[in-house]
């Protein structure tokens with residue numbers, strides 16, 4: 001941070017420069033030799049059977065070398081699968097046992113391995129270190145041993161959790177009937193909050209065996225991909241009142257009563273039943289159709305995003321099957337434009353500012369002065385949203401946005417720490433499964449064969465392979481022809 005502030009305010013900071021500077025403060029002499037390897041450790045669970053089985057979770061662990069130039073750094077073929085944890089159930093705290101062999105090898109690399117430089121043909125000692133981990137939020141808890149739910153859900157705030165208990169949000173049964181009777185429903189049992197009893201950490205992860213781990217400033221990345229997806233789902237679900245996704249439930253209205261705020265939104269007694277007054281953020285059917293019609297007509301340039309029209313249901317009243325990248329585009333570009341004219345000015349402005357925040361965060365080049373300004377702005381944006389949406393809307397995912405500029409200052413551009421490329425790699429592994437009785441074996445065999453083919457195809461420069469095939473967009477190819485030396 002101190003070094004980051006030394007940067008002149010308007011100066012561009014490339015990811016690699018940030019990473020090298022970050023490494024210098026952390027890992028001492030690791031970055032003095034550009035040949036030393038900086039690794040990212042990525043993991044997530046996936047179900048190789050898809051919809052055919054609901055209970056199978058296989059956990060590959062990837063090591064991603066960051067020594068490549070930015071446009072090759074996060075390429076799938078550079079990912080090394082260090083481990084494949086056998087499936088059926090999520091490994092939970094047993095992940096430490098599975099990681100032991102990998103940690104042993106990493107310790108060996110930290111001490112140094114003598115090898116030969118292919119260019120100069122001289123022998124030298126090669127070091128390698130993990131500089132951060134990439135995972136989604138539940139996997140962060142599995143890998144680090146840090147609690148990621150409850151009062152201490154935010155992994156960046158140990159001392160001051162700032163959380164408050166509200167009513168349970170599972171009022172889906174109530175939403176299906178027209179008239180609701182809140183007094184007939186059993187109250188959730190109120191648990192006593194005892195701050196002294198709550199622990200932030202469940203166990204000490206085996207990653208702490210690495211001698212440099214304690215000095216890393218950014219041990220675990222907050223995954224921007226899942227944060228964007230969740231926030232987009234919350235906003236979209238609440239606008240459209242989608243059962244199970246909307247945060248505007250009966251309990252949310254009762255929260256308002258408990259807090260004594262926004263009296264016009266409290267449940268109103270109507271004879272023997274209660275009615276739910278319409279909220280300013282809920283849209284009616286005509287507005288819904290206009291909103292979705294706008295989405296249907298949006299056109300993107302080639303390769304920018306998938307068509308949103310395919311996600312709109314046949315009757316034109318619902319949007320279903322949104323992928324994470326669709327949410328990424330919706331939140332940043334489309335939602336602010338789509339709600340303009342349909343919703344009130346304060347809602348439109350808050351959504352537009354949130355979209356702009358994520359747009360700047362996900363930029364290819366980050367400026368430190370912009371990141372510092374974003375860090376000051378995001379609490380104000382969240383406060384604006386807080387004035388619009390019910391308290392149940394603000395779970396940990398929305399709150400984590402507060403810490404994203406800090407992560408970006410330490411890490412650099414978001415592409416080095418989000419899950420998109422890891423998820424794509426998992427899909428490739430999923431396609432490797434041909435023998436459904438032996439999914440891990442299929443993946444291991446296909447992975448080795450694939451690695452061999454990659455090595456061969458890179459060796460034969462004069463042949464037409466997937467690595468030197470011309471793309472559809474000539475401009476992108478021209479960009480790649482630059483000098484690859486960044487160190």
Ligand SMILES: [Zn+2]
Nearest residue numbers: 154156157403
């Ligand atoms: Zn926090």
